[in-house]
Amino acid sequence: MSEMRRVTAICNGTVIDHIPAGHALQVIRMLRIDTNRSNPVSLVMNVPSDKMGRKDVLKIEDLELSQEELDRLALISPHASVAIIRNYGVAEKRVVELADELVNVASCTFSNCITQNPREPLPQKLRLVSREPLEVRCYYCGRGQDLNEIIENIL
Amino acid sequence: MSDVVTMDDLSNEEILSILDDSERLVPVAKGEVHLPLLEGKVLANMFYENSTRTRMSFETAMKRLGGSVLNFSSTGTSVAKGETLFDTMQMVDGYADIAVIRHPRQGAAQYSADAIGIPILNAGDGAGNHPTQTMLDLFTIREAHGTLEGLNVVLVGDLRYGRTVHSLSHALTRFGAKLTLVSPETLRMPDEIVTDLRSSGSEISETTELSDVIPEADVIYMTRIQKERFPDEDEYTKVAGIYMLNATDMDGSKDGMIVMHPLPRVGELHPSLDSTKNARYFQQAFNGVPTRMALLCRSLGVKIPKKVKK
Numbered sequence: 001m002s003e004m005r006r007v008t009a010i011c012n013g014t015v016i017d018h019i020p021a022g023h024a025l026q027v028i029r030m031l032r033i034d035t036n037r038s039n040p041v042s043l044v045m046n047v048p049s050d051k052m053g054r055k056d057v058l059k060i061e062d063l064e065l066s067q068e069e070l071d072r073l074a075l076i077s078p079h080a081s082v083a084i085i086r087n088y089g090v091a092e093k094r095v096v097e098l099a100d101e102l103v104n105v106a107s108c109t110f111s112n113c114i115t116q117n118p119r120e121p122l123p124q125k126l127r128l129v130s131r132e133p134l135e136v137r138c139y140y141c142g143r144g145q146d147l148n149e150i151i152e153n154i155l
Numbered sequence: 156m157s158d159v160v161t162m163d164d165l166s167n168e169e170i171l172s173i174l175d176d177s178e179r180l181v182p183v184a185k186g187e188v189h190l191p192l193l194e195g196k197v198l199a200n201m202f203y204e205n206s207t208r209t210r211m212s213f214e215t216a217m218k219r220l221g222g223s224v225l226n227f228s229s230t231g232t233s234v235a236k237g238e239t240l241f242d243t244m245q246m247v248d249g250y251a252d253i254a255v256i257r258h259p260r261q262g263a264a265q266y267s268a269d270a271i272g273i274p275i276l277n278a279g280d281g282a283g284n285h286p287t288q289t290m291l292d293l294f295t296i297r298e299a300h301g302t303l304e305g306l307n308v309v310l311v312g313d314l315r316y317g318r319t320v321h322s323l324s325h326a327l328t329r330f331g332a333k334l335t336l337v338s339p340e341t342l343r344m345p346d347e348i349v350t351d352l353r354s355s356g357s358e359i360s361e362t363t364e365l366s367d368v369i370p371e372a373d374v375i376y377m378t379r380i381q382k383e384r385f386p387d388e389d390e391y392t393k394v395a396g397i398y399m400l401n402a403t404d405m406d407g408s409k410d411g412m413i414v415m416h417p418l419p420r421v422g423e424l425h426p427s428l429d430s431t432k433n434a435r436y437f438q439q440a441f442n443g444v445p446t447r448m449a450l451l452c453r454s455l456g457v458k459i460p461k462k463v464k465k
Contacts, residue, residue: 112261
């Protein structure tokens with residue numbers, strides 16, 4: 001638990017533990033915590049972990065992650081542990097599970113995909129082809145994209 | 156589901172059963188037998204891109220079975236005014252019992268299938284899939300060789316943008332075919348597809364030389380280098396006309412080897428080939444009628460009689 005003392009406990013919010021080492025910044029981008037939000041965020045990188053050797057930890061104040069946001073997290077960090085903190089205590093533990101279909105998480109990267117017309121109303125959908133290694137394809141056109149492309153095209 | 160968007164929508168058993176149905180429907184497709192199985196049904200032919208054979212063979216298929224056809228093209232309609240595919244398809248849902256769609260954008264057929272309730276048959280989405288063409292191709296191959304299994308099929312030309320070869324290669328490997336892919340470097344089969352084909356356990360080889368592989372082929376499937384899919388004309392000019400077959404190229408080929416082409420051709424097949432026993436492309440174009448009849452019936456839940464009497 002020594003690494004948890006590197007930053008102070010939070011009163012309310014979300015703690016994401018067991019993020020693969022070095023990937024916390026990707027998680028921040030994926031959850032869009034870096035834009036349009038003013039929540040205080042504490043980030044711990046490359047700390048020792050019994051389970052993973054090294055890991056990253058994120059503490060986000062005054063924000064409880066929704067299931068939809070957890071779906072995004074699962075792309076980078078399928079084994080992360082998420083705790084919802086209320087009044088300095090763990091109020092809920094949330095399970096991070098990589099869904100077979102990612103709806104409105106990221107847009108397709110292919111310039112000729114039908115979903116490129118912003119006026120088309122059906123949701124963006126990515127289909128999970130393989131968990132390890134991660135392989136995701138557009139449900140409509142079949143174009144594959146890697147994690148970096150997903151992060152670039154996050155909705 | 157009764158949609159056919161990619162060949163994955165059909166199991167191997169279903170493919171074989173549709174081919175059997177198609178075979179029984181040949182006399183109906185030729186107009187020798189009257190069999191109004193689809194009387195009262197309406198097909199919407201939604202063509203956002205040019206088509207000759209696909210559109211006409213669907214129309215003939217529907218009409219020979221007693222149904223009627225609404226023909227749509229994107230010019231001169233509300234699409235030209237900027238209507239979304241979603242909205243246009245809502246209208247089709249109300250006007251027709253089944254829709255065939257061809258669209259320049261990839262994924263348009265799956266999108267349409269999700270947007271509305273009537274069955275959708277994909278007649279080509281960008282460089283994506285063209286499963287009804289694959290069904291008529293499989294029908295033609297089985298008609299010539301009596302089986303789909305264990306054949307050596309050579310796919311030639313534009314393997315990058317050619318949607319017919321994308322759908323066909325997937326289907327052939329499911330039946331244990333060996334594929335030889337012949338294309339210029341710039342028009343190679345997309346890596347994603349080659350990976351998929353290899354992961355199915357099939358033997359796949361790639362080359363740029365057509366003449367080397369003719370002697371071992373059971374089927375040579377030629378395709379047109381599609382000018383309209385090239386972003387710039389110089390790139391097109393570099394590879395146009397790179398593969399051509401004429402009657403003398405057939406010397407030394409295996410007995411029973413057939414030459415196929417989804418057509419139109421623009422020079423890949425010399426007219427001298429037309430009168431050889433190898434040429435099957437015009438028969439292949441006709442085969443679009445019985446196979447599309449069988450697909451229309453399947454999607455509309457109409458059983459084809461076990462015996463079709465002359």
